[in-house]
Structures are given as structure tokens and as C-alpha cells.
Amino acid sequence: MRRVFDTQLIGPFAAMVIVALIVALTTDRFLNPGNLSNLSLQVSIVALIAIGSTIVIFAAGIDLSSGSMVALLTMILAQMLKFMDLPLALAIPLILIIGASLGLLLGLITAYGRIPSFITTLAALIAFRGLALTFNNGSPIFSLDPALEPIFYGKLIGIPLPFFYLVFFYGLAAFTMNFTKLGREIYAVGGNPAAAVLTGINVRKVQATTFVIAGFMTAVGAVLMAARLNSGSPNYGQTLELQAIAAAVVGGASLAGGRGNILATLMGAMTIVIVQNGLNLNAAPSSVQNIVLGVIILLAVGIDMWRAEISALMARIFRRTPKAQTASEKKAA
Amino acid sequence: MPPGGETPPFGPSGENKAMTAPIPLWEFVDVSKAYPGVLANDRVCIKLLAGSIHGLLGENGCGKSTLIKTLSGVQQPDSGQILFNGQPVVISDPQAARQLGIATVFQEFSIVPTLSVGENIFLGNMPRSRFGVIDWKKVHADSAAVLAELEVDIPTEAITGSLSVGEQQLVEIAKAVAMDARMIILDEPTAALGEDEIERLHGLLRKMRDRGVAILYVSHRLDEVERIVDEVTILRNGRVVRASGETKINVSEIVSAMVGEDIAEHYPKERNATQEVVFEARGLATNAGVTDVSFTLHRGEVLGLGGVLGSGRTEIARALFGTDDLTAGEVRLNGRKVKFRAETDAIRAGLALVPENRKFDGLFFNFRASGNITAASLGGLARFGVLDLKAEEKGTRDLIRDLEISSQAEEKTVNFLSGGNQQKIVIARWLFSDAQVLILDEPTQGIDIGAKIAVYKLINKLTRAGKSIILISSDHDELLAMSDRIAIVQHGAIKRTVNAAELSHDDLVRASADPIDHNHRHPEEALA
Ligand SMILES: Nc1ncnc2c1ncn2[C@@H]1O[C@H](COP(=O)(O)OP(=O)(O)OP(=O)(O)O)[C@@H](O)[C@H]1O
Numbered sequence: 001m002r003r004v005f006d007t008q009l010i011g012p013f014a015a016m017v018i019v020a021l022i023v024a025l026t027t028d029r030f031l032n033p034g035n036l037s038n039l040s041l042q043v044s045i046v047a048l049i050a051i052g053s054t055i056v057i058f059a060a061g062i063d064l065s066s067g068s069m070v071a072l073l074t075m076i077l078a079q080m081l082k083f084m085d086l087p088l089a090l091a092i093p094l095i096l097i098i099g100a101s102l103g104l105l106l107g108l109i110t111a112y113g114r115i116p117s118f119i120t121t122l123a124a125l126i127a128f129r130g131l132a133l134t135f136n137n138g139s140p141i142f143s144l145d146p147a148l149e150p151i152f153y154g155k156l157i158g159i160p161l162p163f164f165y166l167v168f169f170y171g172l173a174a175f176t177m178n179f180t181k182l183g184r185e186i187y188a189v190g191g192n193p194a195a196a197v198l199t200g201i202n203v204r205k206v207q208a209t210t211f212v213i214a215g216f217m218t219a220v221g222a223v224l225m226a227a228r229l230n231s232g233s234p235n236y237g238q239t240l241e242l243q244a245i246a247a248a249v250v251g252g253a254s255l256a257g258g259r260g261n262i263l264a265t266l267m268g269a270m271t272i273v274i275v276q277n278g279l280n281l282n283a284a285p286s287s288v289q290n291i292v293l294g295v296i297i298l299l300a301v302g303i304d305m306w307r308a309e310i311s312a313l314m315a316r317i318f319r320r321t322p323k324a325q326t327a328s329e330k331k332a333a
Numbered sequence: 334m335p336p337g338g339e340t341p342p343f344g345p346s347g348e349n350k351a352m353t354a355p356i357p358l359w360e361f362v363d364v365s366k367a368y369p370g371v372l373a374n375d376r377v378c379i380k381l382l383a384g385s386i387h388g389l390l391g392e393n394g395c396g397k398s399t400l401i402k403t404l405s406g407v408q409q410p411d412s413g414q415i416l417f418n419g420q421p422v423v424i425s426d427p428q429a430a431r432q433l434g435i436a437t438v439f440q441e442f443s444i445v446p447t448l449s450v451g452e453n454i455f456l457g458n459m460p461r462s463r464f465g466v467i468d469w470k471k472v473h474a475d476s477a478a479v480l481a482e483l484e485v486d487i488p489t490e491a492i493t494g495s496l497s498v499g500e501q502q503l504v505e506i507a508k509a510v511a512m513d514a515r516m517i518i519l520d521e522p523t524a525a526l527g528e529d530e531i532e533r534l535h536g537l538l539r540k541m542r543d544r545g546v547a548i549l550y551v552s553h554r555l556d557e558v559e560r561i562v563d564e565v566t567i568l569r570n571g572r573v574v575r576a577s578g579e580t581k582i583n584v585s586e587i588v589s590a591m592v593g594e595d596i597a598e599h600y601p602k603e604r605n606a607t608q609e610v611v612f613e614a615r616g617l618a619t620n621a622g623v624t625d626v627s628f629t630l631h632r633g634e635v636l637g638l639g640g641v642l643g644s645g646r647t648e649i650a651r652a653l654f655g656t657d658d659l660t661a662g663e664v665r666l667n668g669r670k671v672k673f674r675a676e677t678d679a680i681r682a683g684l685a686l687v688p689e690n691r692k693f694d695g696l697f698f699n700f701r702a703s704g705n706i707t708a709a710s711l712g713g714l715a716r717f718g719v720l721d722l723k724a725e726e727k728g729t730r731d732l733i734r735d736l737e738i739s740s741q742a743e744e745k746t747v748n749f750l751s752g753g754n755q756q757k758i759v760i761a762r763w764l765f766s767d768a769q770v771l772i773l774d775e776p777t778q779g780i781d782i783g784a785k786i787a788v789y790k791l792i793n794k795l796t797r798a799g800k801s802i803i804l805i806s807s808d809h810d811e812l813l814a815m816s817d818r819i820a821i822v823q824h825g826a827i828k829r830t831v832n833a834a835e836l837s838h839d840d841l842v843r844a845s846a847d848p849i850d851h852n853h854r855h856p857e858e859a860l861a
């Protein structure tokens with residue numbers, strides 16, 4: 001609250017820097033401008049989706065649906081562009097609206113149907129991918145629109161466009177979470193829903209809203225995904241939801257809700273992508289990448305859970321000498 | 334070296350002293366404990382004797398609970414020694430404390446709300462039959478026996494979370510009693526209890542003391558402390574400012590030792606009631622136990638609800654606030670009929686509720702004081718959805734100062750604050766909002782004398798500003814002193830309303846006691 005750049009950012013930032021240093025030292029290509037710009041492209045999709053995943057987590061929910069929703073939305077976009085001949089300027093806003101609407105649907109089921117979000121979005125994870133397969137007999141649709149690719153690969157003053165999307169959406173999200181009524185209400189609902197009810201916050205509406213945000217950000221990610229490959233496919237976005245949640249967790253968001261800083265999620269996403277990049281540069285197989293991702297998630301949550309113990313340990317190490325003195329003083333007296 | 338360890342050549346109690354005085358069951362020698370930024374216990378020394386009730390007193394945040402957590406093995410001291418029968422020991426965790434015969438009723442409840450009363454009482458040491466299976470018969474029989482010793486009538490199969498806060502507190506106490514401990518620690522055990530229950534608890538504690546149990550007792554209700562304790566230790570800012578051993582216990586002396594100054598007026602009541610009716614209830618009933626509630630509330634008035642534990646006062650608050658649906662009756666605000674389908678409606682109309690159970694219903698532990706204080710007023714603070722953080726900062730800083738809330742509250746999230754400071758923050762929330770009618774359910778529960786007086790002054794400030802208050806309190810003296818009129822509640826119904834000035838303490842006790850069946854828990858049946 002209030003402090004956009006607070007101490008919660010230090011840990012995730014340090015983690016990101018350390019990981020980057022390790023990768024830079026173990027490979028010679030990491031710091032190539034080509035690789036760095038590739039990195040920013042790579043992080044953009046998961047980082048944008050992670051905005052929504054994180055906000056849902058802030059309100060003590062979880063969104064498992066985003067990966068499948070990406071697949072579904074790229075198929076719908078492909079359908080619109082390829083077979084319905086809709087102009088890009090109409091198709092993209094439509095996709096964003098559909099994404100937000102799907103989010104609204106999940107939000108309503110969760111908040112008003114009182115079904116835990118884990119279940120709602122797990123069902124959606126399965127169903128959305130199934131739905132994606134109903135388009136074009138389940139086959140990918142290629143070569144959608146020549147104007148689509150520049151959305152992802154375009155540059156402005158020499159900087160890749162996705163960089164600007166990140167700045168814009170993370171700026172907007174940080175503003176919302178730290179300076180608006182909605183942001184405060186999201187943290188309140190995640191912190192203590194019973195107290196939120198008694199303070200007059202419309203808890204269900206707030207919960208549903210977080211899913212709308214998540215749906216919208218997933219749609220943004222889906223548009224970029226389609227633009228990147230100029231295609232739609234029911235196979236896109238596999239495990240993307242887990243990467244997005246991992247970004248939030250590595251960024252320090254508490255899965256119990258109410259705690260975390262949205263900007264830290266960006267750092268969490270970068271950390272994960274840098275690790276993947278490092279493994280790629282070292283030609284590690286994708287199985288290893290998944291194992292490493294799992295370990296990172298465990299470590300991130302572990303460091304959070306063991307924070308008290310770690311600081312107690314530090315205190316004990318640094319205070320050992322004066323303590324011994326007091327004890328002996330006492331005996332002498 | 335960790336504290337404790339092997340037996341030192343010379344115990345701090347010294348050989349010659351041990352001749353004259355009995356060796357304490359437990360003793361703290363220069364125990365210190367720091368949290369980030371505060372030295373919560375500063376070289377504390379305390380001796381707890383078998384067969385003695387030892388009062389531990391002090392303002393909110395002075396370090397009472399910290400001491401208790403150390404003795405219960407919840408945390409380790411930074412330095413100092415803990416002696417058990419004169420021998421240094423390390424209490425590595427709560428399990429170890431239990432094995433050393435320590436039972437603790439913590440300030441923050443540790444019962445599991447989804448389990449039955451019997452399960453909670455024996456949680457962690459369930460009686461088992463020969464085959465290692467839990468002996469349910471014994472669980473319920475034994476827990477019923479403990480409850481009977483406390484003279485409370487709670488079915489052992491009841492789900493604990495469905496009980497009132499007071500009953501839950503009794504279950505907590507029963508849990509400690511059931512451990513058959515040699516050292517019982519009670520951190521504000523009576524905060525949610527009425528006079529009757531307190532009397533029964535005291536009776537039980539005296540019995541246990543006479544059996545040779547050592548008891549450490551924390552409370553902010555000094556009248557009660559005066560009655561029960563044999564000796565006191567007073568802490569201020571983490572240090573012992575008055576050690577036990579001195580004889581006569583004198584409340585005003587205790588207060589000045591606690592606060593560091595004399596207090597002239599405990600109940601600074603101002604009369605601000607007008608003739609104008611602001612709020613009116615007619616024949617309210619709910620399925621949650623409200624049977625017949627009618628009253629009027631005037632501008633600037635404090636209407637006290639008097640009654641025993643379980644008489645339905647909290648349920649009345651819930652009915653007024655739209656939490657429970659009305660099955661009969663109507664509510665009028667400023668002469669107009671209103672219907673609250675949910676709390677949101679009530680809050681929008683200008684009602685506020687300071688709930689009894691601050692941990693579960695009141696606080697956002699992820700926020701600092703400011704976020705907690707403004708949570709009910711975000712609409713007023715926002716313009717086009719954007720919060721005015723400067724106004725929030727200023728308004729909350731003023732309140733933190735007025736209510737003498739620890740200045741740490743500005744920087745730290747409220748889970749780091751002492752219980753009393755947390756309670757003040759919950760109240761501050763409604764002072765910040767522009768509610769017209771405030772329902773205060775046990776507002777001074779667990780807060781120190783200074784803070785209580787601060788709350789009374791705030792009640793005055795509110796009524797002076799034309800706001801009206803419904804006050805629920807188990808502290809009869811407080812209720813009598815701070816109310817203009819008192820409504821007597823029995824079985825979820827208001828029996829009569831009288832001027833507070835015409836009522837004495839004994840009248841109130843007698844009037845609120847149940848004439849039909851003292852322990853009956855279901856008002857509907859009682860009337861049928
Ligand atoms: N877990 C914690 N982390 C940091 N500070 C803490 C923690 N627990 C307590 N404190 C601080 O330590 C001090 C002593 O707190 P403690 O809970 O012992 O007070 P108390 O005497 O029990 O007060 P009360 O009467 O309000 O219950 C306070 O300043 C409090 O803010």
C-alpha cells in the first residue's frame with residue numbers, strides 16, 4: 001500500500017540479479033544484445049498474464065485457466081481473421097472483450113456460486129482447451145494476417161514493442177493496486193474476507209472483478225501469442241498458467257492472499273525466464289527446465305515461510321558475543 | 334552458549350535465600366526478548382510459586398504476552414535463564430512446556446473452530462483405548478466433567494466455532510484445566526466473559542491454587558484482579574516496575590504503577606442525549622435467537638444493552654446490522670423505514686459495528702493501522718476510484734495520536750501489535766467513518782485502563798458530535814457509567830429500558846439474571 005517501491009521488492013530483485021549473474025557467468029552469449037532483446041520478447045507474454053494471476057492471488061484466489069484460455073482465444077482470433085475476414089482493428093478488441101467476459105464468467109461462478117476458484121479454474125483449464133479443439137477440427141490455423149506480426153515484433157525508437165506493453169500494463173496495475181479503491185479492496189478481501197464484509201466491502205464483486213482483470217490480461221497475452229507465431233493453435237499456452245503463478249510466487253505474493261507487490265511479479269517472471277534462457281543457452285533439455293522451475297517455486301515459497309527462522313538464525317549468529325557477556329556478568333554479580 | 338544448558342555451579346536464587354523462601358516452581362532470571370524494533374521483555378525477573386495466583390499487569394504492549402509465550406515454549410528468549418524448581422531448563426517448544434506441566438490459555442484463541450468442544454478440550458492428547466483408537470466415550474465424558482467443574486453448560490458435541498465468543502473462551506479454559514497442569518497461565522481469560530462466568534472461573538482457580546497449582550493471571554479488569562490474585566508483578570515498557578512480594582494489593586496504586594501517573598476519573602461520562610429519535614427498532618426477531626427487540630435511540634445518546642453471557646446481545650447487534658435476516662419487526666432510521674439485506678446496506682445507511690471478535694471479524698492483518706482504519710471509508714476517500722492517500726495519512730495519524738495507539742502502528746502491519754492496540758484500531762475505523770449510529774460490542778475488551786478511558790472520551794466525542802451509540806459490555810460498572818439508558822436483555826428480548834442513573838450495580842446483575850432457567854441455551858424453547 002502507498003509505497004509502490006517498498007521492501008517487498010528487494011528480495012525478488014536480488015533473486016533476479018543473482019540468477020542473471022549466474023547465467024551471464026556460465027554462458028558467453030547471455031549479454032549479447034540479440035539475446036537480451038529476445039529475452040524481453042520471451043518474458044512479455046508470461047509477465048502480462050501474470051498480472052492477472054497475481055491480482056487473483058492477492059484476493060486469495062487462484063487462476064489455473066489462463067494457459068487454456070490463451071489457446072482458445074488464439075483459435076477464436078484465427079477464426080475471425082482467417083475465415084470471417086474481420087479487420088484486425090475489430091478482431092483484437094473483440095478478443096479482449098471475450099477474454100474479460102470469460103474471466104467474468106469464472107468470477108461469477110466462483111464468487112456467487114461459492115465454488116472455490118481452484119475448482120472453477122481447474123474445470124476451465126480442461127474445458128477451454130476442449131473448446132479450442134472444436135475450431136477448425138482441432139488443427140492450428142496459420143498465416144492469419146500480415147499486420148499481426150508487427151504487434152509482437154515491431155519496434156519503437158529501436159526498442160521492441162512488448163517492452164512498452166509491459167511498462168504500460170505494469171504501470172497501470174501498480175497504480176490500481178496502490179492508489180485506487182479497487183486495489184485496496186482487493187488486498188482487504190484477500191487479507192480477511194470476514195472483516196471485509198463487516199466493513200461494507202462487496203466481497204463477491206471484488207472477487208469477480210479480479211477474474212475479469214485476469215481474463216483481460218490473458219487475452220492480451222493471447223493476442224501477442226498469435227502475433228508472435230502469426231497463427232492460432234489449440235496447443236498454445238501449455239503450462240503457461242503455472243509459469244504465471246510461479247512468477248507471482250517468486251515475486252513474493254502470498255498464496256493465502258492479501259500480501260505482495262505487483263511489480264515484484266515482473267521480477268519473478270524475469271527470474272524464471274532468465275533461468276530458462278540460461279538452460280537453453282547451455283542446451284539443457286526441456287525436462288530439466290521443468291524440474292528447475294519446480295525447485296524455484298519451492299525455494300521461493302520456502303524462503304517466505306522460513307523468513308522468521310532465517311532472521312532468528314541471523315540474529316543468533318550476530319548476537320552471540322554480547323549475549324555470552326550478559327550471562328557471565330550476571331553470574332559474577 | 335544457548336540459555337539454560339547444564340546446571341550452573343550457583344543457582345541465582347542462592348543457597349541462603351533458599352533456606353528462608355520456598356523455591357519457586359518457575360522463575361525467570363533476567364529474561365529478555367526483542368522483536369524487530371522493540372525490546373518486548375527487558376531483563377525480566379519473576380518468581381511463580383506453587384499454590385499462588387500471580388497477577389501480571391501492565392499497559393497494552395508492555396510485554397505480558399511476550400513473557401507468556403516464552404514460558405509456554407512458543408518462542409525462545411534472547412538471553413536470561415528460566416528455572417524450573419531452581420534448575421535451569423530450556424523450553425524448546427509448546428510440547429515441551431506441556432510435558433513440564435504448563436498449560437496456557439493464550440490471548441489469541443487457539444481452539445479449532447471446526448472441531449467439537451470435546452475434541453478441542455483434548456486436542457493433542459486424546460484418550461485412547463487399548464487398540465490405539467480414540468476413546469470417544471472417554472473424550473466426551475471427561476470433557477463434560479471438566480466443563481461441569483467450571484459449572485458451564487455446553488454440550489461436548491457442539492461445534493466450537495458455532496459457540497459465542499464467551500463460550501469459546503470457556504472451552505479454551507477447560508482445555509487448560511483438563512491438562513491437569515502444575516502451572517496454569519491465563520492471558521486475559523475473562524475478556525469475553527460476563528460476571529457470572531468470571532465468578533465461576535475464579536472459584537475454580539482458587540480450588541486449583543489450594544491444590545498447589547501455580548497460576549499466572551493476566552487481565553485488564555482490575556476490580557477482578559484485586560479479588561483473585563495473591564501477588565502481582567507489573568511491567569512497563571518490557572521492564573518489571575513492581576515486583577511481587579509486596580503485600581496489600583491496591584487498585585489505584587497498581588494503576589499508577591502501570592500507567593506511570595495517577596488517574597482521577599475512570600468514567601468521564603458526558604451526557605449529550607437529545608430528545609430527537611434517530612433510530613428505532615420494533616418487535617425484531619431473527620432465527621439466530623433474537624425474539625422480541627424494541628427500543629428507541631436518541632441523537633447523542635448511549636443506550637447500553639445489559640444481560641448475561643448468551644442473553645442475545647451480540648445477536649441483536651447482528652440483527653440490527655443486517656447480518657441475520659429479520660423474521661419479524663422493522664427498523665426505522667431518521668423516521669424512515671429501512672431494510673438491510675446485508676451489512677453493506679447498513680453501512681451505507683450510516684450504521685457501524687465494532688465486532689466482539691476482532692481477530693476473525695475485525696482486522697486486516699496484512700494492513701498497517703492506516704489501511705485498517707480507513708477500510709470502511711474508502712468510498713469517501715476516493716475520487717473517481719483513486720484514493721486520497723494524503724488525507725488517509727493525516728486522518729489516521731491524528732486518530733493514532735488521539736487513541737494513544739502505539740506509534741509502531743504507522744509502520745508495521747497490525748499483526749505485530751499487542752492485543753490492546755489492535756482493539757483500538759478496530760474502533761478507530763468507525764471513528765474515521767461518518768457513521769451515525771455505532772454499535773460497540775465489548776469495545777474495551779482487552780485494553781488497558783488508559784486506553785479504556787481514551788475510548789470513553791471518544792464515546793463522549795461521538796455523542797457530542799450528535800452520533801448515537803449502542804453499547805454492549807460485560808463490564809457492569811462500565812455499562813452503568815457510560816450509558817444514558819440501559820435495556821435489559823434476556824433470551825434475545827428487551828424486557829425493559831431504564832435510566833442508567835436509577836440503576837445500581839446489584840440491580841443490573843439481578844435484573845439481567847435469568848428468572849426462569851439460568852442455563853438454558855435456547856431462548857425460543859424457553860418461551861414456548
Ligand atoms: N510477533 C511480533 N513481532 C514484532 N513485534 C511484536 C510481536 N509480538 C509483539 N510485538 C511487540 O512487542 C511488544 C509487547 O507485546 P505483547 O503482546 O507482549 O504486549 P501485551 O503486554 O501482551 O499487551 P496487551 O495487553 O495489549 O495484550 C509490543 O510493542 C508489540 O507490538
Ligand SMILES: [Mg+2]
Binds near residue numbers: 440520
Ligand atoms: Mg497480550
